Amino acid sequence: MAFNQHWLEASVGEVPLKLSYHIFETLPSTNQTVWKLMDQGAEPGTVAIALEQTAGRGQWGRQWQSSLGGLYLSLALAPNLPAINSALLTLCSAWGIATALRSHSIPVFIKWPNDLILWGRKLGGILTETRVQQGKITKAVVGVGINWTNPVPETGINLQSFFEQQPQQVITSLESLAAITLQGIFTGYQYASPKQIETLLPSYLELLTSKGRCVIVDGRSGVVVGVAPTGELRVRLYSGAAAEEICLQPGTISLGYER
Numbered sequence: 001m002a003f004n005q006h007w008l009e010a011s012v013g014e015v016p017l018k019l020s021y022h023i024f025e026t027l028p029s030t031n032q033t034v035w036k037l038m039d040q041g042a043e044p045g046t047v048a049i050a051l052e053q054t055a056g057r058g059q060w061g062r063q064w065q066s067s068l069g070g071l072y073l074s075l076a077l078a079p080n081l082p083a084i085n086s087a088l089l090t091l092c093s094a095w096g097i098a099t100a101l102r103s104h105s106i107p108v109f110i111k112w113p114n115d116l117i118l119w120g121r122k123l124g125g126i127l128t129e130t131r132v133q134q135g136k137i138t139k140a141v142v143g144v145g146i147n148w149t150n151p152v153p154e155t156g157i158n159l160q161s162f163f164e165q166q167p168q169q170v171i172t173s174l175e176s177l178a179a180i181t182l183q184g185i186f187t188g189y190q191y192a193s194p195k196q197i198e199t200l201l202p203s204y205l206e207l208l209t210s211k212g213r214c215v216i217v218d219g220r221s222g223v224v225v226g227v228a229p230t231g232e233l234r235v236r237l238y239s240g241a242a243a244e245e246i247c248l249q250p251g252t253i254s255l256g257y258e259r
Helices: 005-012 030-039 087-102 159-163 174-189 197-206
Strands: 020-027 046-053 071-077 109-111 115-118 121-133 136-146 214-217 220-227 233-239 242-248
Touching: 005 020, 005 174, 020 030, 030 046, 030 071, 030 121, 030 136, 071 174, 087 109, 087 115, 087 121, 087 136, 087 174, 087 197, 136 174, 197 220, 214 233
Parallel strands: 020 046
Antiparallel strands: 046 071, 071 136, 109 115, 115 121, 121 136, 214 220, 220 233, 233 242
């Protein structure tokens, strides 16, 4: 399996950064590779793509299955965001990629904080890593994994199986999927600031799978009501007739997958 870089370059179109591509057959991790490239002087806009990862990672250190046939892509950015707003990079990337795929007739939703959902199953995920100096995010890597033709677990889905049940396949190559993913990241990235995120949130909430879902937090029943401008999950808890809204950080609650 080969990856045509020239085809990718022609498909991406205009983006706000000059992109520098690094294509690999196999890597431990595209995020790890982009960090190494930046340590060697690579600029924002550096992109690493691997046809296969041997040590792919998801959120919270979980292993991300990265066998041949999926898209594994990482992009270097220099956000200059307050460190407290780091969750916005993941939130905006998820929204941007989901919106880009939906523009190609793929009805993708978002499972907070970082999963792309298709037909109730996981199509892909986003891992954002940052470096902070003096309270500011000076460097970031947005890593994306999307299932294309690769085998997936029971809770997953790949685009090949989706297209088998559609009258028309609107994305025809891994290169096209990579181009759409990059466009999506940049579309979301323009909103990744405390001033811009309020503009994005209503559109983000329309794609949120967990809105209205019943949850249990510390033994109390509640319902997901949205996402805060800082990226936390908003949950309304009930105790008798009283209600209280709390905000949960990523990693403090598991929302699971619908079947």
